[in-house]
Amino acid sequence: MSIGVCYYPEQWSQERWETDVREMAAAGFEYVRLAEFSWGRLEPERNTFDFEWLDEIVALVGDHGMNVVLCTPTASPPRWLLDEHPEIRQTDRDGTVRAGGSRREYCVNSSRYRVETERVVRELANRYADTSHVVGWQIDNEYGCHDTARCYCADCDGAFRDWLAERYGDADGLNDAWGTTFWSQQYDSVEQASVPAPTPAQDHPSLVLDYCRFCSDSIVAYNRLQAELLREYGDWFVTHNFMDRFPAIDLYNIADDLDLLSWDSYPTGHVQATDGQPTPDQLKAGDPDLISFNHDLHRGVLERPFWVMEQQPGDINWPPHSPQPAEGAMRLWAHHAVAHGADAVVYFRWRRCLHGQEQYHAGLRKRDGSPDRGYHDAARAAEELFDVGNVDASVALLHDYENVWALSEQPHAPDFDYWALVQSFYRALRARGVQVAVVHPTTDLSEYGAVVAPTLHIATEDLTDHLTEYVASGGELLLGPRTGVKDEGNKLRPASPPGPLSSLVGATVTHYETVPDQFDRTVVVNGTRYAVRTWAERLDADAAVPVVEYTGNELNGSTAGVRNAVGDGHVVYCGVWPEQELADDLVDTLLTRSGVDHADRLPNGVRAAVRDNHTWVLNFTSDRIDVETDAEWSIGSARIDPFDLAVADRDLLDGLTVNKRA
Amino acid sequence: MSIGVCYYPEQWSQERWETDVREMAAAGFEYVRLAEFSWGRLEPERNTFDFEWLDEIVALVGDHGMNVVLCTPTASPPRWLLDEHPEIRQTDRDGTVRAGGSRREYCVNSSRYRVETERVVRELANRYADTSHVVGWQIDNEYGCHDTARCYCADCDGAFRDWLAERYGDADGLNDAWGTTFWSQQYDSVEQASVPAPTPAQDHPSLVLDYCRFCSDSIVAYNRLQAELLREYGDWFVTHNFMDRFPAIDLYNIADDLDLLSWDSYPTGHVQATDGQPTPDQLKAGDPDLISFNHDLHRGVLERPFWVMEQQPGDINWPPHSPQPAEGAMRLWAHHAVAHGADAVVYFRWRRCLHGQEQYHAGLRKRDGSPDRGYHDAARAAEELFDVGNVDASVALLHDYENVWALSEQPHAPDFDYWALVQSFYRALRARGVQVAVVHPTTDLSEYGAVVAPTLHIATEDLTDHLTEYVASGGELLLGPRTGVKDEGNKLRPASPPGPLSSLVGATVTHYETVPDQFDRTVVVNGTRYAVRTWAERLDADAAVPVVEYTGNELNGSTAGVRNAVGDGHVVYCGVWPEQELADDLVDTLLTRSGVDHADRLPNGVRAAVRDNHTWVLNFTSDRIDVETDAEWSIGSARIDPFDLAVADRDLLDGLTVNKRA
Amino acid sequence: MSIGVCYYPEQWSQERWETDVREMAAAGFEYVRLAEFSWGRLEPERNTFDFEWLDEIVALVGDHGMNVVLCTPTASPPRWLLDEHPEIRQTDRDGTVRAGGSRREYCVNSSRYRVETERVVRELANRYADTSHVVGWQIDNEYGCHDTARCYCADCDGAFRDWLAERYGDADGLNDAWGTTFWSQQYDSVEQASVPAPTPAQDHPSLVLDYCRFCSDSIVAYNRLQAELLREYGDWFVTHNFMDRFPAIDLYNIADDLDLLSWDSYPTGHVQATDGQPTPDQLKAGDPDLISFNHDLHRGVLERPFWVMEQQPGDINWPPHSPQPAEGAMRLWAHHAVAHGADAVVYFRWRRCLHGQEQYHAGLRKRDGSPDRGYHDAARAAEELFDVGNVDASVALLHDYENVWALSEQPHAPDFDYWALVQSFYRALRARGVQVAVVHPTTDLSEYGAVVAPTLHIATEDLTDHLTEYVASGGELLLGPRTGVKDEGNKLRPASPPGPLSSLVGATVTHYETVPDQFDRTVVVNGTRYAVRTWAERLDADAAVPVVEYTGNELNGSTAGVRNAVGDGHVVYCGVWPEQELADDLVDTLLTRSGVDHADRLPNGVRAAVRDNHTWVLNFTSDRIDVETDAEWSIGSARIDPFDLAVADRDLLDGLTVNKRA
Ligand SMILES: [Mg+2]
Ligand SMILES: [Mg+2]
Ligand SMILES: [Mg+2]
Ligand SMILES: [Zn+2]
Ligand SMILES: [Zn+2]
Ligand SMILES: [Zn+2]
Numbered sequence A, B, C: 001m002s003i004g005v006c007y008y009p010e011q012w013s014q015e016r017w018e019t020d021v022r023e024m025a026a027a028g029f030e031y032v033r034l035a036e037f038s039w040g041r042l043e044p045e046r047n048t049f050d051f052e053w054l055d056e057i058v059a060l061v062g063d064h065g066m067n068v069v070l071c072t073p074t075a076s077p078p079r080w081l082l083d084e085h086p087e088i089r090q091t092d093r094d095g096t097v098r099a100g101g102s103r104r105e106y107c108v109n110s111s112r113y114r115v116e117t118e119r120v121v122r123e124l125a126n127r128y129a130d131t132s133h134v135v136g137w138q139i140d141n142e143y144g145c146h147d148t149a150r151c152y153c154a155d156c157d158g159a160f161r162d163w164l165a166e167r168y169g170d171a172d173g174l175n176d177a178w179g180t181t182f183w184s185q186q187y188d189s190v191e192q193a194s195v196p197a198p199t200p201a202q203d204h205p206s207l208v209l210d211y212c213r214f215c216s217d218s219i220v221a222y223n224r225l226q227a228e229l230l231r232e233y234g235d236w237f238v239t240h241n242f243m244d245r246f247p248a249i250d251l252y253n254i255a256d257d258l259d260l261l262s263w264d265s266y267p268t269g270h271v272q273a274t275d276g277q278p279t280p281d282q283l284k285a286g287d288p289d290l291i292s293f294n295h296d297l298h299r300g301v302l303e304r305p306f307w308v309m310e311q312q313p314g315d316i317n318w319p320p321h322s323p324q325p326a327e328g329a330m331r332l333w334a335h336h337a338v339a340h341g342a343d344a345v346v347y348f349r350w351r352r353c354l355h356g357q358e359q360y361h362a363g364l365r366k367r368d369g370s371p372d373r374g375y376h377d378a379a380r381a382a383e384e385l386f387d388v389g390n391v392d393a394s395v396a397l398l399h400d401y402e403n404v405w406a407l408s409e410q411p412h413a414p415d416f417d418y419w420a421l422v423q424s425f426y427r428a429l430r431a432r433g434v435q436v437a438v439v440h441p442t443t444d445l446s447e448y449g450a451v452v453a454p455t456l457h458i459a460t461e462d463l464t465d466h467l468t469e470y471v472a473s474g475g476e477l478l479l480g481p482r483t484g485v486k487d488e489g490n491k492l493r494p495a496s497p498p499g500p501l502s503s504l505v506g507a508t509v510t511h512y513e514t515v516p517d518q519f520d521r522t523v524v525v526n527g528t529r530y531a532v533r534t535w536a537e538r539l540d541a542d543a544a545v546p547v548v549e550y551t552g553n554e555l556n557g558s559t560a561g562v563r564n565a566v567g568d569g570h571v572v573y574c575g576v577w578p579e580q581e582l583a584d585d586l587v588d589t590l591l592t593r594s595g596v597d598h599a600d601r602l603p604n605g606v607r608a609a610v611r612d613n614h615t616w617v618l619n620f621t622s623d624r625i626d627v628e629t630d631a632e633w634s635i636g637s638a639r640i641d642p643f644d645l646a647v648a649d650r651d652l653l654d655g656l657t658v659n660k661r662a
Helices: A014-026 A052-063 A079-084 A111-128 A154-168 A171-178 A205-233 A251-257 A267-273 A280-285 A288-300 A329-339 A373-384 A401-409 A418-430 A461-472 A499-505 A580-594 B014-026 B052-063 B079-084 B111-128 B154-168 B171-178 B205-233 B251-257 B267-273 B280-285 B288-300 B329-339 B373-384 B401-409 B418-430 B461-472 B499-505 B580-594 C014-026 C052-063 C079-084 C111-128 C154-168 C171-178 C205-233 C251-257 C267-273 C280-285 C288-300 C329-339 C373-384 C401-409 C418-430 C461-472 C499-505 C580-594
Strands: A002-006 A031-034 A067-071 A134-138 A237-242 A260-265 A306-311 A342-347 A395-398 A436-439 A450-453 A476-479 A507-515 A522-525 A528-541 A545-551 A559-566 A569-574 A576-578 A606-611 A614-619 A625-628 A645-648 A657-660 B002-006 B031-034 B067-071 B134-138 B237-239 B262-265 B306-311 B342-347 B395-398 B436-439 B450-453 B476-479 B507-515 B522-525 B528-541 B545-551 B559-566 B569-574 B576-578 B606-611 B614-619 B625-628 B633-635 B645-648 B657-660 C002-006 C031-034 C067-071 C134-138 C237-239 C262-265 C306-311 C342-347 C395-398 C436-439 C450-453 C476-479 C507-515 C522-525 C528-541 C545-551 C559-566 C569-574 C576-578 C606-611 C614-619 C625-628 C633-635 C645-648 C657-660
Touching: A002 A373, A014 A052, A031 A052, A031 A342, A052 A067, A052 A111, A067 A111, A111 A205, A154 A171, A154 A205, A171 A205, A205 A237, A205 A251, A205 A401, A237 A251, A237 A306, A260 A288, A267 A280, A267 A288, A280 A329, A288 A306, A288 A329, A288 A395, A288 A418, A288 A436, A288 A606, A306 A329, A329 A342, A329 A373, A329 A606, A329 A614, A329 A645, A342 A373, A395 A418, A401 A418, A418 A436, A418 A450, A418 A576, A418 A580, A450 A461, A450 A580, A461 A476, A461 A499, A461 A559, A461 A569, A476 A580, A499 A507, A499 A559, A499 A569, A507 A559, A522 A559, A522 A580, A528 A545, A528 A580, A569 A580, A576 A580, A606 A657, A614 A625, B002 B373, B014 B052, B031 B052, B031 B342, B052 B067, B052 B111, B067 B111, B111 B205, B154 B171, B154 B205, B171 B205, B205 B237, B205 B251, B205 B401, B262 B288, B267 B280, B267 B288, B280 B329, B288 B306, B288 B329, B288 B395, B288 B418, B288 B436, B288 B606, B306 B329, B329 B342, B329 B373, B329 B606, B329 B614, B329 B645, B342 B373, B395 B418, B401 B418, B418 B436, B418 B450, B418 B576, B418 B580, B450 B461, B450 B580, B461 B476, B461 B499, B461 B559, B461 B569, B476 B580, B499 B507, B499 B559, B499 B569, B507 B559, B522 B559, B522 B580, B528 B545, B528 B580, B569 B580, B576 B580, B606 B657, B614 B625, C002 C373, C014 C052, C031 C052, C031 C342, C052 C067, C052 C111, C067 C111, C111 C205, C154 C171, C154 C205, C171 C205, C205 C237, C205 C251, C205 C401, C262 C288, C267 C280, C267 C288, C280 C329, C288 C306, C288 C329, C288 C395, C288 C418, C288 C436, C288 C606, C306 C329, C329 C342, C329 C373, C329 C606, C329 C614, C329 C645, C342 C373, C395 C418, C401 C418, C418 C436, C418 C450, C418 C576, C418 C580, C450 C461, C450 C580, C461 C476, C461 C499, C461 C559, C461 C569, C476 C580, C499 C507, C499 C559, C499 C569, C507 C559, C522 C559, C522 C580, C528 C545, C528 C580, C569 C580, C576 C580, C606 C657, C614 C625
Parallel strands: A002 A031, A002 A342, A031 A067, A067 A134, A134 A237, A237 A260, A260 A306, A306 A342, A395 A436, A395 A450, A450 A476, A476 A569, B002 B031, B002 B342, B031 B067, B067 B134, B134 B237, B262 B306, B306 B342, B395 B436, B395 B450, B450 B476, B476 B569, C002 C031, C002 C342, C031 C067, C067 C134, C134 C237, C262 C306, C306 C342, C395 C436, C395 C450, C450 C476, C476 C569
Antiparallel strands: A507 A528, A522 A528, A522 A545, A528 A559, A528 A576, A545 A559, A559 A569, A606 A614, A614 A645, A625 A657, B507 B528, B522 B528, B522 B545, B528 B559, B528 B576, B545 B559, B559 B569, B606 B614, B614 B645, B625 B657, B633 B645, C507 C528, C522 C528, C522 C545, C528 C559, C528 C576, C545 C559, C559 C569, C606 C614, C614 C645, C625 C657, C633 C645
16 A cells, blocks of 8 residues: 655756655655646657656656656647647537636547647657556546536537437437427437537437437547557556546446546545535545545446545645645545555645646645645655555445436436435445445446445336346345436336336335425334435335335325335335435445444444455544444554544454544 | 316327327316427428328317317427528527527527418418317417527517617617717617627616517517418417516517417416525415416406416426425316416326426326326316306506516616516405406506506606596506606606606605615504515605605605595505505505405415306415305315315305414 | 716706706806716717817806816717727627627727727817816726726737737746746747636636736726827826726826826715625715725825715615615715815716616706705715815825735635725724825835735735835834735745745744634634634744734644834734734734824724814714714814714824714
């Protein structure tokens, strides 16, 4: 388990390089990420490459016993290229062309940009093909950042028509798949189709879903171009640095071209990008369940350890507020990542940059080059971390980007956010310390003791068979609301929801409604009353047993959730969006019935995670906590300080109890 | 009094049609609306018309004893037409051209689109000219929906110049009418004029008012084109389906070309489109005063019964929240419409559509074709409804679209919304069960016992004469604030408000101000204190008697409203925007003085309405209510359940008392 | 000290002119401002000038013993000019061209508009060169109003490149100044640079700062063109009417071309344009500290008396709310302006205009020409005002537009508003009745007893020397947070803040953070606890003594502010944004230590000001107040009514005590 750092030598005088590299090595770092965004420096004019500076710094890193991860610099084309070929730029939906002068202004469907990409990637890969300590590549940087995953340029418009022709053949196929008799939207030819444009009323939802698929596929194809080029030259690993719950790219598809998934973790920023008011502790250390959801997703996609390619080093520039992280938070985050399956944690960046758009982003080193708080935390983590096998998750959480896209176009309720619904269930699992694999619904589920699907909005007959087999073989499945509503064309299924899953669930949805704040929509489970929000279905139970019922007002006694026994397992379908207490109740029951090991309910902000027979207890709060155990601790102890952690070298999860100290 | 339904056979397989039509007839429906948005199906390629499908369904409807209302399909041009003639599309104020792929993207001032319109309308009208059960036509659909009443394309720009030249002759006429010495805005020629464009500062208010008139006139002309074509072919009625308080089209003008006014009623949506937080009951059944204002407007324009052309059938897709309507609400709405003068209530739509933009809109039938809650409600209404004469309104409420436009451009206060001001007075009238005709200020008023004008912002000498004659002949007139401020050019009148009405009112406005939340602006009427909001005038009473006075703070004792005796009648001028209690007080006094029959103040959400010696008592609340009467009830009884109603076969209004049951 | 009025004779019939002018003179007015926005009237078609009307009104004003201030009419080009040369118009950042039909649509960098400007200004200046009572000129009107200080047209784009080439020479100079290795932003040539454009991510902050400098310089150059032309023809004064805290133009630069600074004062509007909810009293009379900040700024720039060129006359049209000003407020504002150094107060406008965009803006006369409340107030002020020398400010407040621009591009905290930070310190000074000069940091400070710098964000070595000399010579300096962060290129300085000022301050900033509402960031000064907001620095004191310390939570005891003794003076550095109580404490200590005369803390809304041995006590509240003094009063008395004032003919400031009456 390694620590690394992102370094931009081109931003500092050459005299400083050796000092910097020496102090990276002194801190115990093992990886240095280089050359991101450096195209302008690598190729100052067309076909005149300047590799000397990069050669030197690569050599220096090697001389100090560290490895290099290189980046392809395609996220920021140089000015001369933009001047020569302005057509490589993206266009907004309203027709505005995106200008240069920041980053990510290029379009992945530009054939010219693909040519230029190939040119620069070949030069770079060829240059370092024989440098053994260049061990891997990050392709580009943060695809889709700054709302750049969706482009409306002429190249995209043409490519989208080709994509549709490939998928549907002709106008008949397209008209059937989308349903176009509504508002005279019939196509006479696929050539009439185009990317979404400023219409008076809303877009056709089937167009939007396919456009989202196309945009994701376009990035996948562009990434594949680079991955295949890199593999021509060496035996290095190939990765990309993704972002917090990034909705526009289907990770399960793009992963086919990657050896390793990595993501960029900025806990105090992510927590400000979600609904609701963060607590002071969350503003200083993040929400552990938001962070680990990403860990579990990027680990789950390939069911293999992942990297944190950029780890927050201190205060950052982009969220609304920039508090100083809590004392020790930068170390806590590294351990947290490793506990959830990271093999490396790479801090962004070595030193605060004096110019450009990120001056208000800290580095491990201050603006004057001296160590900042993050440096000490990172060095301590580097010293403490030890090698460990992969995470063995006992519960699978089913996640599918097609549902993200379909629900994002038709949320129907003002606050129906896919990620928030997922988080309700995920948080309940993590409150019991359970390791969760965030996997695609079609994944083989046989190894998981329980499966939670917060929503399976688009559901097929194949998926039904897959889940039925899981349950019938003794699996325990918890399904969330708005499931089985749509077909793959984003049309309504003619049958009542959950459509093809109705037999598995043993019930159907007779009516649904959104839940305004003014409504009191309370349910009761085993005598306990719970609040629901956002979405409420009324069920007609067939084979199933009602287990969640409305109480009070005109819905009193009608059914909101059911349990169905199928073969050796059970399905629980919850037709409402649960507030946290209801999700906790449903998940507790699921874990108990499935026999999955779990802790006592952990305090808010305190989390436990087991990886390869090591147990981490992590304190994301300003309270002191005590672990009730007589285990030996290899790091820390049973009495854990604010924002500190402890590690025991065995699996403590079953019945683990942690208390806040008075 | 009839029930009907909107049906889109083109969205369903032909085998299903007979079942559907049979079940419409079984429910007692009398009208089926067909062919809306079906241009793409009717004319799949230029000049190749396919009427077979429509012939068949029209025949089926006739075979089952029902009548057909056909729609001209011009609200959604087919793709091949947009491809051939992209110039038919609208342009936004910022220059963005509106794309196809939804609906209403065409410009009514496009000469090409008028040609195409004529072509398709002639084909359709000719086809069904001899089909006797095709009894009427709906032209187009919801003019102006999705903000499409205002277009800024080159066709509109040119047509606007022609319109100005017609109205004003030359630049001198234009300069005089608008006043253009301000900021060097003088025109040298009418040719310099253009539609509003992105200026650094605000637009000239006189330009804006004339542009609003022009946009309304453009739609009137486009509608007339279709109406005249249809009348060439048959003796059917011609209507259009308008929308909730739609501000962009002068109904009093467009009605000249229509035989019947109709509107589209979606109570749980409309109530979410107004200021303030709806109550749970309103979210489930709407606000009866919002709904009936539309009934009374669409009846008042032609002083003739109207239709609800689209009646909400269940949950709907477009408001922020989509609650399930209360049990019985779909029936309650039909009775409510009839009580206010509807001759037919047509539910939208038969069956939930599986594809396109309105998947989240219920039908009377579920997605699988089985009956939904709305079907049962509609069938019950069809069974209960009986024939009845027209409404005989005792009070006229004066409404003028020119005031809507002028005040919308210069609201001056953040919350000065014309419709909200109108609603304050209208609600007070309806709380007494009084039937109200919403008529143009120039209407003959001699039959009305009392007249309420919430504001007569633009006032002319002719209007003054008209109102003076009404009052002098014994009429009772209640005038609201901001009256008599402007001339027809949207210039200030040189005289203090109410300008030409000053002598009738017997007072003038010395100062006005807006009312921030921080201000305490309280008035006193006959010893009772009332709150006011938004707008406050200080009056100088001349002939008139002060009846509303400010109390507290620096305005204590100054005049906010007056009463003036003129001939055999009286005028009350209220110079403040009344909160509801003050409006209730003013209206109660008005009704008493004018001798108009009225109920005791009805509970919120409970309403009564008399039509042709039948009295409806309608309960839009979840409370049980009791009517104090010994009348016989032909529907229901004096004890009315939540969201239920009762009908007595005589006029119970005078002194009617209704109580919420404990 | 004089009163004047703005008059637009072109908007009224010629028969009325003599009456109007006579009644201006009768009220004691001395100045009439004419010809603003009148280009269309002066030159109805190209090269055909019509001066007759202006000749006549100018003569009338002279005949009645008053002077004329003429305006160049360039703020509103006539329609024929826009038609002939549409290229003179501005372009928005997104490419939208600004249309005519309101005002300020022209671009100062249009060479065509400069030619047209020269043409019309020469005609006008030549015409009145020999009219002795035409004593001065207002150039144009309110530069930058309606967001017009920033233009993105092709002319501006080219001019910006020239400006950069002039400043930096070549690409190396530009790359060095901005720092462009970040995100491959290196320039190969200055020709590649352009004005900001719609980039996916944020702009380079150095580009933005230089673009702001360029935009200000462009207006300065355009203004200079006019000023120099006017000076060719006469010996009149030249001014421009600026706006409330207008951020886009560097007043310290543009003032080089002006004889007199003037600004447009609308107290009930300005108070609604700042954060927070105004009180009812403020809605009726404004916030005296917002108003006088502008007085002190426009006086401070040239250290010379200023004019209020437009004084609010009654209710106004542009803020969210338009309350009627309090009784007497129009007189109170005139005295307030004079107390802070105004030599003339010119009311806008004579009579409410019946047409165009400002119909809802009062004049001194009503729409019918009769006197309105403002007329009586203005006449009373004209009678009372007396001649008096300049203000002698004892405290300098340092203000620099480059800091406005740099902090506006990178506020970093959601509520970091430069003007609000400045106001915190300024308000504390005014609560003690101290006269403040708002001067550029490079001003000679030797005459000031104390100096307050709310922030010196961009700081140079020269500025350091300048301030060190001031302090070492016995000066007392109070510095606010976020000081010494940036260099002139808007790059971070490599040294920790306050960078070059660190030795003077005797401390450095180790960390900073923004302060979300959820955080409790309390400090303690001499045992008293104070709240801070928005921005919090942690200091490492070197030579300095900690005087502000954090208390509570994890920061307890760390340093937030220090005092350093340097030579004969002291520097206090406050590293937090103080809530008002902390600013009051710091300012009280500063005034005491520096021996600057000051009053006891004055009640909120009550202010005192001394000018040339006269003391004004001004009551901006609805309370009655008493002054504790036995001084004689030349206007009013020690018992002051709501919104009234009193003037004593000596300096009462030291120890002045004012109480609200019970
Ligand atoms: Mg895959
Ligand atoms: Mg008419
Ligand atoms: Mg200067
Ligand atoms: Zn593209
Ligand atoms: Zn148009
Ligand atoms: Zn420009």
